[in-house]
Amino acid sequence: MERYDYAATEKKWQEYWEKHDTFKAETGSKKPKFYALVEFPYPSGAGMHVGHIKAYSGLEVVSRKRRLQGYNVLFPIGFDAYGLPTENTAVKTGVHPRVVTDNNIVKFTNQLKRVGFSFDWSRVVDTTDEKYYKWTQWIFLKMFENGLVFRDKTLVNYCPSCKVVLSNEDSQGGKCDICHSDIVQKTKEVWYLRITEYADKLLQGLDEVNYLPNIRLQQENWIGKSTGAFVNFEIKENGEKLRIYTTRPDTLYGVTFMVIAPEHPIIEKYRDKIANIDALDAYKAECAKKSEFERTQLVKDKTGVKIEGLTAINPLTGKEIPVYVADYVMMGYGTGAIMAVPAHDTRDYDFAKKFGIDIIEVIKGGDISKEAYTGDGEMVNSDVLNGITNKKDAIEKVLGILAEKGVGEKGVQYKMKDWAFNRQRYWGEPIPIVHCPHCGMVPVPYDQLPLKLPPVDNFQPGSDGESPLAKIDSFVNCKCPKCGGDARRETDTMPQWAGSSWYFLRYCDPNNDNEFASKEALKYWMPVDWYNGGMEHVTRHMIYSRFWHKFLYDIGEVPTSEPYAKRTAQGLILGPDGEKMSKSRGNTIDPNDVVDNYGADVLRVYVLFMGDYEQAAPWNDSSMKGCKRFLDRIWGLQDILVDGDEYRSELMSSMHKTIKKVSEDIEAMKFNTAVAAMMSLLNEIYALGSINKAELRSLLIILNPFAPHITEEMYNKIFGGILSEQEWVKYDDALCVDSTIEVAVQVNGKIKAKIMIPAEAEQAEVLGIAKADDAVAAAIDGKNIVKEIYVKGRLVNIVVK
RNA sequence: GCGGGUGUGGCGGAAUUGGCAGACGCGCCAGACUUAGGAUCUGGUGUCUCCGACGUGCAGGUUCAAGUCCUGUCACCCGCACCA
Numbered sequence: 001m002e003r004y005d006y007a008a009t010e011k012k013w014q015e016y017w018e019k020h021d022t023f024k025a026e027t028g029s030k031k032p033k034f035y036a037l038v039e040f041p042y043p044s045g046a047g048m049h050v051g052h053i054k055a056y057s058g059l060e061v062v063s064r065k066r067r068l069q070g071y072n073v074l075f076p077i078g079f080d081a082y083g084l085p086t087e088n089t090a091v092k093t094g095v096h097p098r099v100v101t102d103n104n105i106v107k108f109t110n111q112l113k114r115v116g117f118s119f120d121w122s123r124v125v126d127t128t129d130e131k132y133y134k135w136t137q138w139i140f141l142k143m144f145e146n147g148l149v150f151r152d153k154t155l156v157n158y159c160p161s162c163k164v165v166l167s168n169e170d171s172q173g174g175k176c177d178i179c180h181s182d183i184v185q186k187t188k189e190v191w192y193l194r195i196t197e198y199a200d201k202l203l204q205g206l207d208e209v210n211y212l213p214n215i216r217l218q219q220e221n222w223i224g225k226s227t228g229a230f231v232n233f234e235i236k237e238n239g240e241k242l243r244i245y246t247t248r249p250d251t252l253y254g255v256t257f258m259v260i261a262p263e264h265p266i267i268e269k270y271r272d273k274i275a276n277i278d279a280l281d282a283y284k285a286e287c288a289k290k291s292e293f294e295r296t297q298l299v300k301d302k303t304g305v306k307i308e309g310l311t312a313i314n315p316l317t318g319k320e321i322p323v324y325v326a327d328y329v330m331m332g333y334g335t336g337a338i339m340a341v342p343a344h345d346t347r348d349y350d351f352a353k354k355f356g357i358d359i360i361e362v363i364k365g366g367d368i369s370k371e372a373y374t375g376d377g378e379m380v381n382s383d384v385l386n387g388i389t390n391k392k393d394a395i396e397k398v399l400g401i402l403a404e405k406g407v408g409e410k411g412v413q414y415k416m417k418d419w420a421f422n423r424q425r426y427w428g429e430p431i432p433i434v435h436c437p438h439c440g441m442v443p444v445p446y447d448q449l450p451l452k453l454p455p456v457d458n459f460q461p462g463s464d465g466e467s468p469l470a471k472i473d474s475f476v477n478c479k480c481p482k483c484g485g486d487a488r489r490e491t492d493t494m495p496q497w498a499g500s501s502w503y504f505l506r507y508c509d510p511n512n513d514n515e516f517a518s519k520e521a522l523k524y525w526m527p528v529d530w531y532n533g534g535m536e537h538v539t540r541h542m543i544y545s546r547f548w549h550k551f552l553y554d555i556g557e558v559p560t561s562e563p564y565a566k567r568t569a570q571g572l573i574l575g576p577d578g579e580k581m582s583k584s585r586g587n588t589i590d591p592n593d594v595v596d597n598y599g600a601d602v603l604r605v606y607v608l609f610m611g612d613y614e615q616a617a618p619w620n621d622s623s624m625k626g627c628k629r630f631l632d633r634i635w636g637l638q639d640i641l642v643d644g645d646e647y648r649s650e651l652m653s654s655m656h657k658t659i660k661k662v663s664e665d666i667e668a669m670k671f672n673t674a675v676a677a678m679m680s681l682l683n684e685i686y687a688l689g690s691i692n693k694a695e696l697r698s699l700l701i702i703l704n705p706f707a708p709h710i711t712e713e714m715y716n717k718i719f720g721g722i723l724s725e726q727e728w729v730k731y732d733d734a735l736c737v738d739s740t741i742e743v744a745v746q747v748n749g750k751i752k753a754k755i756m757i758p759a760e761a762e763q764a765e766v767l768g769i770a771k772a773d774d775a776v777a778a779a780i781d782g783k784n785i786v787k788e789i790y791v792k793g794r795l796v797n798i799v800v801k
Numbered sequence: 802g803c804g805g806g807u808g809u810g811g812c813g814g815a816a817u818u819g820g821c822a823g824a825c826g827c828g829c830c831a832g833a834c835u836u837a838g839g840a841u842c843u844g845g846u847g848u849c850u851c852c853g854a855c856g857u858g859c860a861g862g863u864u865c866a867a868g869u870c871c872u873g874u875c876a877c878c879c880g881c882a883c884c885a
Binding site: 217228327330334348609617629630672675678683745748786 | 803805806807812815816817821824825826827828864865866878879880881884885
């Protein structure tokens, strides 16, 4: 047998599949549909990463199996091509982002094709294509029309290096997500999408879908729903109502002070009445200097100032209580004011200790002289609540009293904030809005979409964070679509998340110029049956795209309320040193090198074999060579091939067991054990010294999703025809068992012997065989048998005394 | 601090969910073929005081039987983080 020429063979079959549209999805086919989605890549200049290969290989295997099982499979790919790295390259090199993007897309496409992924290449989408972003803008305008878009002047996270406003999501930990510089706070008028309006729907929708439990949990935590109560505290001096939010209204009798955020408007409103306004202003200035990061990092050290001149009244007890300003209360959550119950809240406790405020216990169970007690217990010092031991009952009762007195009511809050939806950058979708001095914000008419990005020479952002578009008069100056008067175009662009919020819809009908996708195509393909991607996208991208999809559902544009029926996530590939791969660490692996030196099939098998698909695992070159050896041995089967139309009895159960194992493991994404099972079978075949045609045919088919090139070649050579057009092989549960099996015999839980028994033997027979064994007989000789256990097909345990 | 996850040979990892711990692969050892081996093939390979015992981060417990269940504890990783 001549050596396997992986380079020539892989090229040959890639060309064949492409030429024959082997993996083309057919909208409207009578076959059952299966829509498998992987996260489309950002086409960076660095090219593909082995992480991409692993991310796509999972559903690649599932898709190839599904096709062999007779499904009409949609397995598309595209490019999420707007974004800062490309623009930064353009700024540095002067090459237009369009050109940079096109080059990178070509590079990525070639790399993906070399790995032999069975994508439907006729459906590629590119978010920066006018024909695509026309519909991104269209959806934005629909949201605008439906009141989900608004502008607001607020403190924003601003990256001084990228000169761009960032969402909370993009500035986690006080560092810019892109360049990792420190974020500063800046007041700016920005665009928002009212995602909070969908908070409940996004939460409830999780019941309709099948996401991995940790994925679901992350989304729930991100949305962060809490239920509690709003309560109005009257201010003694002026009758003003200071409204607070609390999740623990049951502790209302333990309130000894109140705290408001430094930015709370009541300070400005009554600044004349506040005796120590200078001290408050100074404190406020100090807080403004701190970044949000510093503010949240200095958790232990509580600071604040008492307001002299405002006194609150507890609505239940009528007691007067002091009001403080402190930056541990945020304006952005709840009402920006809290009732403080130091006995039962750790933050309030720290503050009260520092400022010498009373601490009143209202729930028994802890030691409030040492620390706050946040657990359950019997209510005390709480008037009508005294004696209640159940938190729920206490809350119910308090809510009743608050309602009766008209000073409070039940309420919910979400951690999720509205989505800051703009960037002062060039390389993004222009926001299709015109600012008219007479008409205000006017949407660009639908028939004028796409609002195209104008050509630019200088991509440098403006000095105060203005978009480069602001410098282009021909773009900025326009007529108001409503009144025809002189107007100015919005110059901000959409954030990178925009294009990826609906790409899965476009795949259904990617070349449609009249709709973002036809109703028929959407009805046929949606929802996505299985979506796999990285954990890092589980909160942002997944929440955003579910939001857009739910909105489109509400206005009747899509047929399903949820976009993704199932979501899984793969683990990272770490560098050979066990650290996260990064250019700076120099521990990256280039998939191109692997394909060059070992072939695409080896790369594919290895990324799936290296460990649990959902777990991170380090790259190991030697281990990968083991996969190369495996495929070489598969090739070598041709040397020991004999005729035969049926599995031989020697391999009967192994064949059925392996087919079953591979079939089931693929569905459970346990690709590593599926490969291991095929390796075991191969070892068995070589030990036997031969394989017949029926056995080889089945083995090639189950290996095909993992290593499509070599299996296609061998199939074609030996059987003629195209493997990708065959049927997935079946197994018979009844034939998965051997007639004679080995079981272990324990005496008092210690293994004493292994015996061969008929698979169907009952306990009495098995025990007879077991006791006839010398080692077992010796171990039980002269002892009393207390108990005898036989676990069918597993083991025997004889308990003696 | 809160939430989630993980701890198993020299390494990556298996273990039908309470039933033979270490499948499969790497590495290593020995042998074969070779002028040669960083190719290929065959065999071996958890540890030790090796006809026996000990072994799944650590300490207990339940059970005929525990990597798996329970209690406590330690370490590491990943999210979120003064969310009222």
